[in-house]
Amino acid sequence: MKVNVKSASRLSVAPMMDWTDRHCRHLHRLLSRRTLLYTEMVTAPALVRGGALHLLEHGPAEHPVALQLGGSDPAELAEAARLGADAGYDEINLNVGCPSDRVQSGTFGAVLMKSPARVAECCAAMRAATSLPVTVKCRIGVDDQTPRDVLPDFISRVSEAGVTRLAIHARMAWLEGLSPKENRDIPPLDYHLVYEMKARFPALHLSVNGGVDSLEAAQAHLDAGMDGVMVGRAAYHAPAQILCAADRLIFGEDTADTKPEGAAYAMMDYAEAHLALGGRMNQITRHMMGLFAGQPGARAWRRMLSEGAHLPGAGPELIEAALAQLEGAEAA
Known part of the structure; x- marks a missing residue:
């Protein structure tokens, strides 16, 4: 199309x-x-x-x-x-x-x-x-x-x-x-x-x-x-x-707004495919640091991604763990 x-x-x-x-x-x-x-x-x-x-x-x-x-x-x-x-x-x-x-x-x-x-x-x-x-x-x-x-x-x-x-x-x-x-x-x-x-x-x-x-x-x-x-x-x-x-x-669509949480979960599948081709986790997560900017737990989200993405064996589960920490901060 x-x-x-x-x-x-x-x-x-x-x-x-x-x-x-x-x-x-x-x-x-x-x-x-x-x-x-x-x-x-x-x-x-x-x-x-x-x-x-x-x-x-x-x-x-x-x-x-x-x-x-x-x-x-x-x-x-x-x-x-x-x-x-x-x-x-x-x-x-x-x-x-x-x-x-x-x-x-x-x-x-x-x-x-x-x-x-x-x-x-x-x-x-x-x-x-x-x-x-x-x-x-x-x-x-x-x-x-x-x-x-x-x-x-x-x-x-x-x-x-x-x-x-x-x-x-x-x-x-x-x-x-x-x-x-x-x-x-x-x-x-x-x-x-x-x-x-x-x-x-x-x-x-x-x-x-x-x-x-x-x-x-x-x-x-x-x-x-x-x-x-x-x-x-x-x-x-x-x-x-x-x-x-x-x-x-901006575009006038009658549609529900997207959510950063949904994008984060979707990036887990994307990251898995990238890693399977020989890529590195930090190549993905470095662009995700600001995804929850202004929200409770945003600092913990950034810290977990920045510290964990460079470690050997880092994978999509890092995003899931960072989301869990974010949700914990929001509930606190």
């Missing part, structure tokens, strides 16, 4: 390096059927020159799921997009927002905000290579740029290349002087500029990203006229708070 990623992007979980791997995405999908999920950024050179096709692995339960690519060579990105399509992804996204040193040295990520013509060329090549939707995630500007001047031009150029959906992180990226972590917090958020872009480009599907920490905040952006909201760290550190009620509140 063809997935409607445009509809799913009403709420999405941002691509986050070292976080949104396939195990994380499986957990998030247990919490929400509708939310659009993204991979970590995968570089086009790793796929095309390095042959690292294992980076494209994902499970059928993850859909709708988008592949985020990093790169700046149109031909290489086109080939990477073809590989992503062949691997079964629902969307191909180009990273024009990551401020890390590694990304800068590769001349892709946020530094590409300075080269809108190159971004447009890359997008056109990717669109020519696949029938999948090609989207862009960007910042409002970088370094000494004036966002109000550069962002409309950037959006115009990529839309002329055929891109109809963008996710805009409502912060500048300072490539000189701020670390990647500081770039997620220090530059001030400018939601109103993103709202202005939606008013200026009404035919485009625009999502706002940055600082969204609750479903209420997400709904406020939708009420302000945005087409979608992309949630980052809050969806990772407190996934149940963001995703359990998302299908009902």
Whole structure:
């Protein structure tokens, strides 16, 4: 069945390096059927020159799921997009927002905000290579740029290349002087500029990203006229708070909210299958630490998982034991 990623992007979980791997995405999908999920950024050179096709692995339960690519060579990105399509992804996204040193040295990520013509060329090549939707995630500007001047031009150029959906992180990226972590917090958020872009480009599907920490905040952006909201760290550190009620509140489904306990039990079967293939328990549990954030017993849950997952022979029963401890704390 063809997935409607445009509809799913009403709420999405941002691509986050070292976080949104396939195990994380499986957990998030247990919490929400509708939310659009993204991979970590995968570089086009790793796929095309390095042959690292294992980076494209994902499970059928993850859909709708988008592949985020990093790169700046149109031909290489086109080939990477073809590989992503062949691997079964629902969307191909180009990273024009990551401020890390590694990304800068590769001349892709946020530094590409300075080269809108190159971004447009890359997008056109990717669109020519696949029938999948090609989207862009960007910042409002970088370094000494004036966002109000550069962002409309950037959006115009990529839309002329055929891109109809963008996710805009409502912060500048300072490539000189701020670390990647500081770039997620220090530059001030400018939601109103993103709202202005939606008013200026009404035919485009625009999502706002940055600082969204609750479903209420997400709904406020939708009420302000945005087409979608992309949630980052809050969806990772407190996934149940963001995703359990998302299908009902954001997508309007007449359905019962999911429960973190149900997701935890389901992850036991997933972990068992992962271990049978030679995987490690901590590769699963590290994404589950925040599952009960804000609930009684959450600290005991995190401690049991973090201390037990690295032990020899750790298996799915660790999750069951941590759940029992959590339930004991709730009853106390």
